[in-house]
Every structure is written in C-alpha cells, then in structure tokens.
Amino acid sequence: MVLGKRLQDLREKAGLSFEQAGRALDVTHATIRRMEKAEVGLKIPYVEKLLSTYGITSSEEVSGFLALCREANRPGWWHNFRDVLPEWFSAFVSLEGEASVIREYEPHYVPGLLQTTDYARSVLRAGQPNAPAEEIERQTVLRIERQVLLRREQAPLLWAVIDETVLRRQIGSRAVMREQLGALIEATERPNVRLQVLPFSTGPHPAMYGPFHIFRFQIKEIPDIAYTESLVGGAYFDNRDDVSTFLEALDRMCAQAAPAQSTKAILDGMRKEI
Numbered sequence: 712m713v714l715g716k717r718l719q720d721l722r723e724k725a726g727l728s729f730e731q732a733g734r735a736l737d738v739t740h741a742t743i744r745r746m747e748k749a750e751v752g753l754k755i756p757y758v759e760k761l762l763s764t765y766g767i768t769s770s771e772e773v774s775g776f777l778a779l780c781r782e783a784n785r786p787g788w789w790h791n792f793r794d795v796l797p798e799w800f801s802a803f804v805s806l807e808g809e810a811s812v813i814r815e816y817e818p819h820y821v822p823g824l825l826q827t828t829d830y831a832r833s834v835l836r837a838g839q840p841n842a843p844a845e846e847i848e849r850q851t852v853l854r855i856e857r858q859v860l861l862r863r864e865q866a867p868l869l870w871a872v873i874d875e876t877v878l879r880r881q882i883g884s885r886a887v888m889r890e891q892l893g894a895l896i897e898a899t900e901r902p903n904v905r906l907q908v909l910p911f912s913t914g915p916h917p918a919m920y921g922p923f924h925i926f927r928f929q930i931k932e933i934p935d936i937a938y939t940e941s942l943v944g945g946a947y948f949d950n951r952d953d954v955s956t957f958l959e960a961l962d963r964m965c966a967q968a969a970p971a972q973s974t975k976a977i978l979d980g981m982r983k984e985i
Contacts, residue, residue: 712749712932712933713783713930713932713933714749714753714758714776714779714780714783715746715747715748715749715753716747716932716933717776717932718746718747718758718761719747721761721762721765721767722743722747722761722765724765725764725765725766727764727765728740729741729743729744732761732764735760735761735764736757736760736761738757752783752784753780753783753784755777755780755781758776758777758780759773759777762776787801787804787805787808788856789801789804789805789853789856789857792849792850792852792853792856794849795846795849795850795853796853797944799944799945800945802945802947803924803938803945804857806926806936806938807824807857807860807926808857808860809926809928809930809933810867810926810927810928811867811868811927811928811929812867812868812870812925812926812927813867813868813869813870813924813925813926813927814870814871814924814925814927814961815869815870815871815872815922815923815924815925816871816872816873816874816918816922816923816960816961816964817871817872817873817874817877817922818873818874818876818877818919818921818922819874819876819877819880819922820834820877820882821873821877821882821891821895822869822871822873823854823857824857824858824860824861824869825858825869825871825894825895825898825904825906826854826855826858826891826894827887827890827891827894828851828855829883829887829890829891830882830883830887830888830890830891831851831854831855832847832848832851832883833882833883833887834882835847835850835851835854837882861901861903861904866903867903868903868904868905869903869904869905870905870907870965871904871905871906871907872907872908872909872961872964872965872968873906873907873908873909874908874909875908875909875910875911878892878908878977878978878981879981885985888985889982889985892978892981892982892985893982895978896975896978896979896982899971899974899975899978900975905971906971906974907965907968907969907970907971907974908968908969908974908977908978909964909967909968909969910968910969913967913968916960916963916964916967917959917960917963917964918957918960918961918964921939921940922939922940923937923938923939923957923961924937924938924939925937925938925954925957925958925961926938934949934951934954935949935954935958936948936949936954937949937953937954937957
C-alpha cells in the first residue's frame with residue numbers, strides 16, 4: 712500500500728495520467744490503478760519501467776525502491792496457512808499485523824486476538840459445522856498464532872467494545888467459558904489492551920448492524936481502514952467519509968459502554984455465575 716501510494720505521487724508529480732503510464736508498460740490504465748491501490752503485486756520490471764518513466768534516474772533511489780518491492784511481495788507468515796485461510800481474509804491478517812491501533816466492536820464472540828484455544832475451536836466449529844476436524848484445528852492454530860502480535864515489542868493497542876451478549880452466550884462447555892473469562896481478566900491487566908463491555912441496559916446503539924474493525928497505522932501513507940465481515944467474505948473501507956462513520960459509531964459506543972476500569976470486576980462477576 713505504501714509503495715502504491717508512492718508510485719501514485721511520482722506519477723502525479725510527473726504530470727502523467729493513468730493512460731500515459733499504462734502505455735509505458737503496454738498495459739491498460741486499470742493495471743496502473745490496481746498497482747497504486749495495492750490490489751496486485753508489484754512486478755519488478757513494471758516498477759523499474761515506471762520509475763524511469765516518472766523521471767527517477769538515481770540508481771540508488773531506484774535500487775532502494777525495488778528492494779522495498781521485493782520485501783512487500785514476500786509472503787507473510789500466514790502464507791503457511793493458505794490451505795485454510797480465505798484470500799479475502801489474508802488482507803485482514805496483514806493489516807492486523809501492521810496496525811499500531813486496532814479498534815473493534817464485537818456483538819457475538821470474544822475478539823479473536825483474546826480467545827483461548829478451546830474457545831476459538833468451539834467458535835470455528837459452530838461457524839463451519841461441515842468442515843473436517845483437521846481444517847478446524849489448522850484454523851484454530853492460525854487464530855492463536857495471530858495473538859503473538861499483542862506480546863511483541865511495540866505491540867499495537869487493542870481497544871475492543873464487546874456486547875454483554877458475548878459474555879452471556881455459552882461457547883463450548885462451562886469450563887471453556889470459565890477459562891475464557893479468566894483469560895479476559897488477565898488481558899485487561901495488559902497496558903496495550905483496553906476492553907469495554909456494552910451492557911444490555913444501555914439500549915440501542917449506532918452499530919447494531921454487526922461487528923467491525925478499524926485499523927490505524929503509524930505510516931502516514933496508509934489511511935485508517937475499516938473492515939466488516941459476512942458469511943461469505945469481508946469488505947474493506949479506506950474512504951475517509953466511510954471510515955469516519957465507523958469511528959463515530961464506535962466513539963458513541965465507547966461512551967455508552969462501562970468504563971474500561973470496571974471491566975475486570977464485570978468479568979469476575981460473570982465468571983462466578985458459571
């Protein structure tokens with residue numbers, strides 16, 4: 712995404728249209744658009760030709776840009792799970808791993824980055840009742856592997872609002888739920904985790920349509936990105952107005968939800984009820 716944005720800036724500074732840049736590569740203007748929007752991989756020969764077309768002649772600058780392209784094209788760690796990872800969700804894992812702030816609203820389940828192994832397995836099995844056991848197990852391992860990012864240096868801030876339904880709905884056995892609630896209590900003690908519960912008593916709220924995520928990055932070229940999901944795929948939004956709608960809804964829910972300082976007591980009370 713960063714390199715695509717930089718290519719766009721170089722093209723615009725050179726005063727060239729999509730069509731003119733496309734002619735330099737003998738491709739359509741749509742290919743140039745897709746490269747700039749990071750919808751396709753950056754082919755080294757294409758990038759090298761574009762840099763020349765845009766007037767970039769310094770060998771040092773060109774070699775540095777091409778080195779970044781090779782790095783960007785390198786498969787992520789999750790590539791090893793491509794047999795069970797839908798293509799539309801690969802982008803989510805990539806964005807999650809690069810974000811400095813991850814905000815989300817979850818009305819159904821504990822957020823994936825905070826799930827225990829048994830809870831995750833139960834959730835995945837419920838969502839895919841006909842999937843082979845081996846596939847569910849691979850997906851469970853992938854979900855737990857994703858959680859490593861919360862323990863790394865310069866870990867992102869995870870700020871999640873969960874509906875009270877998440878805590879009331881039993882997933883798996885009672886023992887699984889007790890373990891999960893215990894894990895959430897431990898998570899609230901981490902400096903980079905902020906968890907708020909939205910009680911039934913608060914009534915309706917702006918995001919009763921379903922769960923969503925918002926990713927924020929330290930790299931200035933990447934805008935905030937919102938993500939929603941359905942049974943058959945995910946949708947990503949980077950238009951400023953669209954993302955602002957998600958942000959405003961989430962801010963309102965944060966104001967309605969119980970303060971993060973009280974979450975531990977809420978979770979502890981719920982665990983005692985099981």
